[in-house]
Amino acid sequence: xxxxxxxxxxxxxxxxxxxxxxxxxxxxxxxxxxxxxxxxxxxxxxxxxxxxxxxxxxxxxxxxxxxxxxxxxxxxxxxxxxxxxxxxxxxxxxxxxxxxxxxxxxxxxxxxxxxxxxxxxxxxxxxxxxxxxxxxxxxxxxxxxxxxxxxxxxxxxxxxxxxxxxxxxxxxxxxxxxxxxxxxxxxxxxxxxxxxxxxxxxxxxxxxxxxxxxxxxxxxxxxxxxxxxxxxxxxxxxxxxxxxxxxxxxxxxxxxxxxxxxxxxxxxxxxxxxxxxxxxxxxxxxxxxxxxxxxxxxxxxxxxxxxxxxxxxxxxxxxxxxxxxxxxxxxxxxxxxxxxxxxxxxxxxxxxxxxxxxxxxxxxxxxxxxxxxxxxxxxxxxxxxxxxxxxxxxxxxxxxxxxxxxxxxxxxxxxxxxxxxxxxxxxxxxxxxxxxxxxxxxxxxxxxxxxxxxxxxxxxxxxxxxxxxxxxxxxxxxxx
Amino acid sequence: xxxxxxxxxxxxxxxxxxxxxxxxxxxxxxxxxxxxxxxxxxxxxxxxxxxxxxxxxxxxxxxxxxxxxxxxxxxxxxxxxxxxxxxxxxxxxxxxxxxxxxxxxxxxxxxxxxxxxxxxxxxxxxxxxxxxxxxxxxxxxxxxxxxxxxxxxxxxxxxxxxxxxxxxxxxxxxxxxxxxxxxxxxxxxxxxxxxxxxxxxxxxxxxxxxxxxxxxxxxxxxxxxxxxxxxxxxxxxxxxxxxxxxxxxxxxxxxxxxxxxxxxxxxxxxxxxxxxxxxxxxxxxxxxxxxxxxxxxxxxxxxxxxxxxxxxxxxxxxxxxxxxxxxxxxxxxxxxxxxxxxxxxxxxxxxxxxxxxxxxxxxxxxxxxxxxxxxxxxxxxxxxxxxxxxxxxxxxxxxxxxxxxxxxxxxxxxxxxxxxxxxxxxxxxxxxxxxxxxxxxxxxxxxxxxxx
Numbered sequence: 001x002x003x004x005x006x007x008x009x010x011x012x013x014x015x016x017x018x019x020x021x022x023x024x025x026x027x028x029x030x031x032x033x034x035x036x037x038x039x040x041x042x043x044x045x046x047x048x049x050x051x052x053x054x055x056x057x058x059x060x061x062x063x064x065x066x067x068x069x070x071x072x073x074x075x076x077x078x079x080x081x082x083x084x085x086x087x088x089x090x091x092x093x094x095x096x097x098x099x100x101x102x103x104x105x106x107x108x109x110x111x112x113x114x115x116x117x118x119x120x121x122x123x124x125x126x127x128x129x130x131x132x133x134x135x136x137x138x139x140x141x142x143x144x145x146x147x148x149x150x151x152x153x154x155x156x157x158x159x160x161x162x163x164x165x166x167x168x169x170x171x172x173x174x175x176x177x178x179x180x181x182x183x184x185x186x187x188x189x190x191x192x193x194x195x196x197x198x199x200x201x202x203x204x205x206x207x208x209x210x211x212x213x214x215x216x217x218x219x220x221x222x223x224x225x226x227x228x229x230x231x232x233x234x235x236x237x238x239x240x241x242x243x244x245x246x247x248x249x250x251x252x253x254x255x256x257x258x259x260x261x262x263x264x265x266x267x268x269x270x271x272x273x274x275x276x277x278x279x280x281x282x283x284x285x286x287x288x289x290x291x292x293x294x295x296x297x298x299x300x301x302x303x304x305x306x307x308x309x310x311x312x313x314x315x316x317x318x319x320x321x322x323x324x325x326x327x328x329x330x331x332x333x334x335x336x337x338x339x340x341x342x343x344x345x346x347x348x349x350x351x352x353x354x355x356x357x358x359x360x361x362x363x364x365x366x367x368x369x370x371x372x373x374x375x376x377x378x379x380x381x382x383x384x385x386x387x388x389x390x391x392x393x394x395x396x397x398x399x400x401x402x403x404x405x406x407x408x409x410x411x412x413x414x415x416x417x418x419x420x421x422x423x424x425x426x427x428x429x430x431x432x433x434x435x436x437x438x439x440x441x442x443x444x445x446x447x448x449x450x451x452x453x454x455x456x457x458x459x460x461x462x463x464x465x466x467x468x469x470x471x472x473x474x475x476x477x478x479x480x
Numbered sequence: 481x482x483x484x485x486x487x488x489x490x491x492x493x494x495x496x497x498x499x500x501x502x503x504x505x506x507x508x509x510x511x512x513x514x515x516x517x518x519x520x521x522x523x524x525x526x527x528x529x530x531x532x533x534x535x536x537x538x539x540x541x542x543x544x545x546x547x548x549x550x551x552x553x554x555x556x557x558x559x560x561x562x563x564x565x566x567x568x569x570x571x572x573x574x575x576x577x578x579x580x581x582x583x584x585x586x587x588x589x590x591x592x593x594x595x596x597x598x599x600x601x602x603x604x605x606x607x608x609x610x611x612x613x614x615x616x617x618x619x620x621x622x623x624x625x626x627x628x629x630x631x632x633x634x635x636x637x638x639x640x641x642x643x644x645x646x647x648x649x650x651x652x653x654x655x656x657x658x659x660x661x662x663x664x665x666x667x668x669x670x671x672x673x674x675x676x677x678x679x680x681x682x683x684x685x686x687x688x689x690x691x692x693x694x695x696x697x698x699x700x701x702x703x704x705x706x707x708x709x710x711x712x713x714x715x716x717x718x719x720x721x722x723x724x725x726x727x728x729x730x731x732x733x734x735x736x737x738x739x740x741x742x743x744x745x746x747x748x749x750x751x752x753x754x755x756x757x758x759x760x761x762x763x764x765x766x767x768x769x770x771x772x773x774x775x776x777x778x779x780x781x782x783x784x785x786x787x788x789x790x791x792x793x794x795x796x797x798x799x800x801x802x803x804x805x806x807x808x809x810x811x812x813x814x815x816x817x818x819x820x821x822x823x824x825x826x827x828x829x830x831x832x833x834x835x836x837x838x839x840x841x842x843x844x845x846x847x848x849x850x851x852x853x854x855x856x857x858x859x860x861x862x863x864x865x866x867x868x869x870x871x872x873x874x875x876x877x878x879x880x881x882x883x884x885x886x887x888x889x890x891x892x893x894x895x896x897x898x899x900x901x902x903x904x905x906x907x908x909x910x911x912x913x914x915x916x917x918x919x920x921x922x923x924x925x926x927x928x929x930x931x932x
Contacts, residue, residue, distance in 0.1 A: 173505065
């Protein structure tokens with residue numbers, strides 16, 4: 001690994017984080033809160049460390065290969081979370097540093113799992129920073145870095161592959177820098193539209209911004225104890241629709257922008273995703289109709305929760321922990337599916353499930369007729385062997401990781417349902433689970449050890465396993 | 481600028497490398513997924529898998545927004561067809577690689593006209609022409625020609641016994657008067673645009689610009705042998721060999737060709753009257769000696785294997801052949817060859833990528849002074865560019881000594897109606913002149929870029 005280059009880049013990223021922290025600082029100033037100092041100290045410390053790394057490592061060669069891409073992504077996500085946790089800790093609003101770290105990782109990985117028992121007691125600056133981490137983490141810190149800084153690196157595709165979720169990472173436009181810019185422009189535009197639409201619904205400006213950040217990154221941090229439940233049905237519908245929109249592959253938005261509608265309509269992943277969402281909404285609406293007594297309310301709550309879970313956001317309008325078993329089962333399964341590749345959502349990703357499904361079907365054909373040659377096609381194009389192998393291996397590794405985390409959580413004095421859904425909720429970057437970690441509860445009761453495990457699980461899930469696991473491989477660190 | 485490149489083979493990937501380095505947005509098309517993976521891994525470019533002559537693939541590559549389409553696949557026919565379709569689908573300019581000798585005669589003009597090609601590039605022919613120029617002046621490591629050979633630039637490696645070693649440039653001018661200019665010097669890894677006080681030392685690689693006759697005079701007076709190579713031995717009968725042999729035979733040289741493949745030998749012997757064609761393995765030393773290696777003026781190894789070419793040339797050099805030239809396509813190997821004392825190497829890849837870089841820069845700057853030729857010198861650290869001067873008040877009719885040039889930039893020659901001027905402080909650039917610029921600094925698109 002080209003350590004100098006990796007840590008130089010980390011220095012640049014820390015400076016970016018320091019710059020991003022100016023926004024919550026401004027919010028604190030507007031609301032005249034004492035948290036200003038927590039932000040100022042963190043900002044200075046982050047900038048200092050970042051600047052020092054850049055200064056001492058300014059002489060480095062720029063060669064980058066796949067391993068450097070993985071290393072930069074994994075190391076920087078951990079480092080950004082470590083520094084991002086400082087404001088919570090320094091302002092004493094989250095007195096324990098590990099709790100603050102959990103909260104920040106949950107923010108950057110767009111999970112939305114919280115250890116806070118009383119969210120409404122938090123200052124505006126902290127609430128803003130918490131949700132802003134969602135927004136930054138959703139599209140990716142390094143994609144942002146590429147959009148504004150790099151331009152010279154020929155091999156920045158390695159960073160993009162490591163950070164952007166999905167089995168196949170393609171570029172929208174020839175240059176990586178321009179691709180990153182297009183992604184962020186779409187991201188910003190969608191966020192702004194949502195803020196405006198929420199303002200129309202009478203939601204206060206601060207709440208609109210924070211909730212739009214939470215939706216855009218498919219995170220799920222809110223400002224109220226009952227999440228979105230207290231807002232008008234209009235606002236709930238807006239957020240539900242945007243959660244589904246942010247779960248769609250951003251490449252499709254670009255295709256719409258350049259008026260290649262046919263390619264959008266041919267996209268198999270989109271149809272499977274939307275089909276699953278609507279089927280789930282329909283079934284759950286029937287299932288919970290008797291609890292609410294009105295079709296409109298049943299459909300709204302069902303749609304909101306399905307959108308929230310499938311996009312791995314984690315907002316809620318009602319306590320779905322009280323829903324019947326069928327609805328809860330569907331929600332639990334949707335947690336694993338997640339949304340489309342190339343979106344800000346977590347989970348296994350629909351495209352991967354399609355690939356694995358088609359591979360299984362081919363395997364069955366092959367068993368019946370050992371000499372058949374079957375190719376896997378997606379969107380009318382043949383998928384090459386390496387991609388298929390990667391998808392299958394990803395799925396296996398995903399299962400192993402899930403089992404390991406679940407086992408480590410078993411030492412806690414909670415029910416199987418709690419631990420299982422907590423693992424699923426963190427690993428898939430959703431947020432709330434069932435039972436003791438349901439939408440009306442939180443993760444505060446877990447031990448510090450389990451919180452670290454879950455923080456790691458969130459990073460694993462957001463970066464799609466490989467970068468974080470490679471961090472433990474000696475081969476990655478070997479000097480070259 | 482949006483550029484679509486079809487074909488990611490040896491030439492294709494070199495062109496992609498140099499054009500992405502120039503900051504263009506490149507989309508590459510190929511049928512081979514592995515080749516495309518190598519492109520995405522190594523260069524900042526987008527890829528499309530498919531047949532370049534298929535409108536779907538071209539559409540996906542965004543051909544309607546492309547300013548330049550370059551077809552570099554292995555098949556001339558696919559190149560022509562894809563250029564034709566790309567042009568119809570909205571590509572502004574199209575360039576095809578056409579390397580088959582059958583298309584490179586009178587039919588080329590017809591093809592270019594009716595397929596509406598902005599250019600047809602034949603890397604093998606370009607390499608052969610460069611080799612031919614070098615063989616005319618074998619003492620030079622490299623020869624670049626500008627404006628239909630009215631101005632040449634040669635690269636010389638100064639040997640310890642050279643008369644120039646230890647001389648300051650102003651003293652050199654006094655000792656060897658003439659119309660020439662030492663415009664660029666490479667010492668170790670650094671490239672200098674020297675002034676009069678610059679002292680040459682052994683091991684330097686210097687670039688001299690002058691008209692061909694002046695160059696002959698200068699080389700004669702500094703005592704560097706410069707007899708034209710009269711008998712040439714070539715190993716590997718590829719297309720480059722064919723074109724080169726044809727030129728050499730027309731100039732009256734003796735050519736011996738050694739080729740393993742019998743069928744190819746037959747074709748050569750059929751097409752090249754007067755050449756001695758030997759069927760056998762060029763790596764066989766006895767065979768080379770038997771064919772008269774020790775009495776040849778120049779030995780060229782043009783097989784498809786860089787390693788074999790370098791080793792064969794090294795062997796020939798030990799047998800005191802005055803000029804040996806290997807064909808080396810990979811840059812890393814070219815450096816190794818130079819370390820082994822093989823000053824001259826030829827790389828068809830590099831030659832054609834220079835052509836495309838020049839072409840793309842000229843397109844980018846379609847209003848200003850056009851780039852006519854572009855050469856990368858001294859391992860790509862310096863460039864020689866030929867511009868077509870316009871009536872631009874920022875440089876026209878101003879004595880050169882009054883133009884504030886950018887650092888590391890030099891006006892190395894002016895060609896005015898076939899007359900070559902090696903410019904001094906009082907000379908001026910006039911509209912319609914061809915101006916040759918040497919630069920070791922920023923990249924230039926326009927003649928006006930020389931001004932600070």
